[in-house]
Amino acid sequence: MTKHLDMNRRQFAVTAAAVGGGIALGFALPREASAVVLPEPWKAPPAVAGSEINAWIVIAPDDTITIRVGQTEIGTGTITAMPMIVCEELECDWSKVNAEYASGNRSLRENNVYGRMGIGGSSSVSLSRDFLQKAGANARERLKMAAAAEWNVPVTEITAAKSVLTHAASGRKLTYGQVAAKAVPMRLEKDPAIKHPSQFNFLGKTDVKRLDTPLKVNGSAVYGIDVKVPGAVIAAVKVAPAFGAKVKSFDAASAKARPGVIDVIEIGKEKKHSPATFASQLNSGVAVIANTYWQARTALDAMAIEWDEGDLGKISTESHARETRAALDKPGGAIANKVGDAVAGLKDARRTVEAIYETPFIDHAMMEPISATASVTADKIEVWVSTQNPISVIDVAAEESGMSKDKIFCNTTFIGGGFGRRTVSDDVRQAVFLSKTMNRPVKVMWSREETLRHGTYRPTAMAKFKGGLDADGNISAMHVTYAGHSTPVLRGAALGNGIDDKNKIDANQLRGIRDIDYALPNFLVEWHAVQTHVPTGAWRGPGVCQNAFMYESFIDEMALAAGKDPVAMRRNLLRNAKDAGWLKVLNEIADKGKWGKPLPKGTAQGIAMTLDHGTICGAVAEVSVSQGGEVKVHSVDMGFDIGHAFYKDAILAQLEGGAAMGLSSVLYEEITLRNGRVVEGNFDDYRIVRIDEMPQVNVHFGGLTGGDKVTGVGEPSTVIVPAAVANAIFRATGKRVRSMPLKNLDLSWS
Amino acid sequence: MITLNVNGKNYNVDVTPDTPLLWTLRDNMGMTGTKYGCGISECGACTVHVNGQAKRSCVTPAGSVVGAQITTIEGLSADSSHPVQKAWIELDVPQCGYCQSGMIMATAALLARKPKPTDADIDKTITNICRCGTYQRIRAAIHLAAKNTKS
Ligand code: FES
Ligand code: FES
Numbered sequence: 027m028t029k030h031l032d033m034n035r036r037q038f039a040v041t042a043a044a045v046g047g048g049i050a051l052g053f054a055l056p057r058e059a060s061a062v063v064l065p066e067p068w069k070a071p072p073a074v075a076g077s078e079i080n081a082w083i084v085i086a087p088d089d090t091i092t093i094r095v096g097q098t099e100i101g102t103g104t105i106t107a108m109p110m111i112v113c114e115e116l117e118c119d120w121s122k123v124n125a126e127y128a129s130g131n132r133s134l135r136e137n138n139v140y141g142r143m144g145i146g147g148s149s150s151v152s153l154s155r156d157f158l159q160k161a162g163a164n165a166r167e168r169l170k171m172a173a174a175a176e177w178n179v180p181v182t183e184i185t186a187a188k189s190v191l192t193h194a195a196s197g198r199k200l201t202y203g204q205v206a207a208k209a210v211p212m213r214l215e216k217d218p219a220i221k222h223p224s225q226f227n228f229l230g231k232t233d234v235k236r237l238d239t240p241l242k243v244n245g246s247a248v249y250g251i252d253v254k255v256p257g258a259v260i261a262a263v264k265v266a267p268a269f270g271a272k273v274k275s276f277d278a279a280s281a282k283a284r285p286g287v288i289d290v291i292e293i294g295k296e297k298k299h300s301p302a303t304f305a306s307q308l309n310s311g312v313a314v315i316a317n318t319y320w321q322a323r324t325a326l327d328a329m330a331i332e333w334d335e336g337d338l339g340k341i342s343t344e345s346h347a348r349e350t351r352a353a354l355d356k357p358g359g360a361i362a363n364k365v366g367d368a369v370a371g372l373k374d375a376r377r378t379v380e381a382i383y384e385t386p387f388i389d390h391a392m393m394e395p396i397s398a399t400a401s402v403t404a405d406k407i408e409v410w411v412s413t414q415n416p417i418s419v420i421d422v423a424a425e426e427s428g429m430s431k432d433k434i435f436c437n438t439t440f441i442g443g444g445f446g447r448r449t450v451s452d453d454v455r456q457a458v459f460l461s462k463t464m465n466r467p468v469k470v471m472w473s474r475e476e477t478l479r480h481g482t483y484r485p486t487a488m489a490k491f492k493g494g495l496d497a498d499g500n501i502s503a504m505h506v507t508y509a510g511h512s513t514p515v516l517r518g519a520a521l522g523n524g525i526d527d528k529n530k531i532d533a534n535q536l537r538g539i540r541d542i543d544y545a546l547p548n549f550l551v552e553w554h555a556v557q558t559h560v561p562t563g564a565w566r567g568p569g570v571c572q573n574a575f576m577y578e579s580f581i582d583e584m585a586l587a588a589g590k591d592p593v594a595m596r597r598n599l600l601r602n603a604k605d606a607g608w609l610k611v612l613n614e615i616a617d618k619g620k621w622g623k624p625l626p627k628g629t630a631q632g633i634a635m636t637l638d639h640g641t642i643c644g645a646v647a648e649v650s651v652s653q654g655g656e657v658k659v660h661s662v663d664m665g666f667d668i669g670h671a672f673y674k675d676a677i678l679a680q681l682e683g684g685a686a687m688g689l690s691s692v693l694y695e696e697i698t699l700r701n702g703r704v705v706e707g708n709f710d711d712y713r714i715v716r717i718d719e720m721p722q723v724n725v726h727f728g729g730l731t732g733g734d735k736v737t738g739v740g741e742p743s744t745v746i747v748p749a750a751v752a753n754a755i756f757r758a759t760g761k762r763v764r765s766m767p768l769k770n771l772d773l774s775w776s
Numbered sequence: 777m778i779t780l781n782v783n784g785k786n787y788n789v790d791v792t793p794d795t796p797l798l799w800t801l802r803d804n805m806g807m808t809g810t811k812y813g814c815g816i817s818e819c820g821a822c823t824v825h826v827n828g829q830a831k832r833s834c835v836t837p838a839g840s841v842v843g844a845q846i847t848t849i850e851g852l853s854a855d856s857s858h859p860v861q862k863a864w865i866e867l868d869v870p871q872c873g874y875c876q877s878g879m880i881m882a883t884a885a886l887l888a889r890k891p892k893p894t895d896a897d898i899d900k901t902i903t904n905i906c907r908c909g910t911y912q913r914i915r916a917a918i919h920l921a922a923k924n925t926k927s
Contacts, residue, residue, distance in 0.1 A: 100872055101870070101871030101872030101873065101908050102871070103871075235865075235868060236868050236870075238870075238873070239864070239865050239868050239869075239870055239873075240856060240865060241873075242870035242873030242876050243856055243861045243864045243865055243869075243870065243876060243880060244809070244849060244850065244852070244853075244856045244861065245807075245808070245809015245810070245848065245849035245850045245877045246809065246850075247873055248808070249808075249811075249874060251808075251811075251812065252802075252808035254806065254808075260803070285792070317803075318799060318803035318804065319799055319802070319803055320791075320795050320796065320799040320803065391907055392872070392874075392907055393811070393813050393819070393821060393872065393874040393875050393905065393906070393907045393908075394811070394813075394872070394874045395812065395813070440872075440873065440874075441872060442811070442872050442873070442874030442875075443872045443874060443907050443908060444872075445907075473815065474812075474813065474814045474815055474816075675868060679868070679871060679910070679913070682909065682910070682912045682913070683871055683906075683908045683909030683910055684909065685909065686906075686908075686909025686911055687907065687908075687909050708814050708815075708816055708818060709813075709814045709816075709818035709819050709905060710816060710818050714905050714907060715909075715911075716902075716903055716904070716905060716911075717898060717899060717902050717903075717904075717911040717914060717915060718899035718900075718903075720909070720911035720912060720915070722912070723912055
């Protein structure tokens with residue numbers, strides 16, 4: 027292989043052909059009959075050999091093009107959308123495109139060639155677009171050079187479209203497959219320009235079918251929990267139910283006497299994690315190893331285990347809430363925002379409004395329970411896992427085993443939902459530890475109960491809002507005192523640095539309050555951290571998923587106090603907004619959602635807006651509440667600004683589905699603590715909305731502002747629905763919702 | 777050792793009769809299209825057909841279905857040509873896809889019993905959980921499959 031030149035991925039021109047060394051494998055399957063991703067998506071497809079033009083693109087002589095995808099598919103459509111972006115520049119025939127996961131191991135060996143491989147923050151498209159377009163443009167230009175050399179004509183006379191290179195003057199044509207091998211050694215002087223989104227002729231113009239759907243309707247898609255590795259045994263695990271407690275004793279002998287049980291192993295006696303990976307630490311617990319899951323699980327359930335809990339058993343939802351509320355009254359929180367003088371502004375206000383809001387711990391509750399398989403041998407580690415972050419898998423496996431990273435391979439499977447949970451590789455650490463200990467491949471499987479009780483939960487939050495109105499009924503001052511459990515999982519880990527060490531605030535927890543473009547002449551946000559032993563992390567739309575509810579509800583309280591219509595109030599607050607998307611989205615939802623239309627008693631609309639990872643979003647929800655207090659959400663009209671819509675159907679899917687998740691979070695979701703441990707264990711007491719509760723979600727595209735903006739759509743609808751619903755409930759019942767979930771509240775009215 | 781008839785074939789499997797059908801299919805027979813979501817009959821990810829009826833296999837002891845015709849997602853059709861699968865493909869219903877085997881099996885059983893289900897029928901019968909929230913498309917796909925099924 028050619029020595030590595032500068033692997034900065036912004037310089038494709040000189041480097042792209044140097045990586046990987048030429049030949050890779052491609053494959054072709056009849057389009058109709060099969061998906062063009064393998065059921066085991068980590069495997070290199072067999073059959074037709076092709077030429078690797080650059081790390082992303084392999085072209086076979088039969089014109090089949092394999093495009094590598096760096097971001098794992100958690101259901102958002104990345105395995106289709108990423109190749110679409112490459113295709114836009116490559117000018118290739120989409121009907122012959124196959125997708126395959128890029129290798130995390132290769133990315134580590136080749137100087138991060140695939141860029142940021144973890145996913146989160148609705149960012150797959152926005153962060154990858156630049157380098158994927160460059161990858162496509164690089165390959166297209168080198169294919170042109172190869173054709174030019176073949177025909178001995180200037181490269182400028184060659185055009186590329188639909189996988190065909192044409193020399194118009196002579197009428198000659200060659201397909202990409204015919205020149206691919208000759209394009210491999212071609213070098214470009216400089217990077218070709220890439221298209222501005224406004225120049226796209228494939229993205230946003232053609233809606234394509236998802237490449238993975240066929241595998242997901244016949245049971246063939248292999249998820250982490252489905253992986254079969256020859257010789258692997260199954261480990262059912264239980265770690266201390268009170269977070270951080272330790273195993274005192276367990277009855278291994280009785281478990282070993284049961285059918286199929288091979289061994290009983292204590293885990294977590296020795297910890298090898300570092301501060302950066304502490305969310306992946308081996309918690310103290312016991313694993314029962316057997317031939318099948320049912321044998322392991324029943325033996326584990328039957329086994330007596332005693333825990334050493336110290337004082338942890340004293341922690342409860344109530345004790346944590348008391349501490350959090352006490353923090354709200356403490357002066358001198360860390361300053362997160364300061365505009366003007368909010369304290370003086372409140373004193374001068376014509377009228378003030380004050381309210382305290384709170385939100386609980388909640389779990390991701392992805393449908394596929396936690397599982398990971400590892401095979402640790404003397405010279406290599408392989409891991410098969412549903413992960414949002416293959417690089418963290420390799421990091422954690424290396425740390426736990428002591429093996430160097432270049433010998434560790436992460437086989438990313440299909441993923442039964444992530445939502446932020448599958449970023450820390452705690453499952454992987456268990457699998458690596460057990461495989462190393464047992465000296466054979468081990469598949470770790472958590473029950474639903476273990477999965478729900480050992481999550482990385484959305485942190486709790488409580489906020490005291492004080493708002494002042496001037497004589498015209500405009501908000502003249504706002505003071506927010508915020509007491510939150512912070513998101514330590516984010517610190518230095520997968521999703522970036524959550525704690526702003528300089529200002530001592532948790533920036534993630536304050537998203538959706540600090541960064542809203544409302545015109546507030548005096549604005550103060552203070553932060554207090556209230557920690558417990560509960561592990562927390564990123565939940566779909568971190569911070570905003572609770573803050574949009576709190577903040578937007580309070581804005582409605584201010585509108586009510588001012589005697590103003592909620593839409594008019596927001597229009598006024600957004601009068602100076604730098605980003606035109608705010609007003610555009612507001613007007614779109616008010617218009618399409620028919621804001622203000624007459625509705626029967628007990629039925630009302632609610633509106634809310636927020637910002638998530640650069641995407642402005644807003645919703646109008648129509649909700650009815652029976653006199654007995656039963657809530658029914660009929661429809662949600664959603665507007666958003668992500669700049670451009672590249673893959674419309676995937677956007678619709680994200681906004682529709684995300685609304686259901688937002689609805690579950692406002693209606694039902696809550697992780698409660700008793701005796702230091704999580705009470706809820708399964709979907710009977712951790713309820714998720716079902717089809718009969720699904721509102722009609724109407725997605726409106728009129729808020730898009732185009733231009734240079736490219737942001738994501740994976741989280742916005744989840745974060746906006748609770749606020750819109752809560753505001754509608756107030757207008758339907760006169761009862762202000764100041765905490766989630768609604769199941770705890772009496773919403774009856776007369 | 778018990779004998780189960782799955783997707784038209786007999787299999788001898790070495791499980792105790794109280795082992796749930798779900799784990800028998802997944803661990804002993806290698807058929808992993810049927811998913812584990814909760815194990816307590818709440819989510820429907822494990823739905824299979826037993827003599828044509830939708831059953832949650834996580835709470836169905838293997839011993840209780842000896843002699844019955846069991847159909848799993850792998851056996852619903854040989855080539856994804858069942859009208860429900862075709863409707864699911866046409867509307868690109870799945871997101872993560874994990875719940876979809878169960879959704880499809882529950883829907884196929886509903887349509888066999890009630891070829892033109894109303895929205896109320898769907899609300900009552902399709903009680904499976906989809907965390908990705910694909911319900912809007914599931915409903916549309918059920919109606920599409922009903923339309924495309926020759927009665
Ligand atoms: S796994 Fe059977 S109903 Fe959930
Ligand atoms: S598609 Fe993910 S749980 Fe239904």
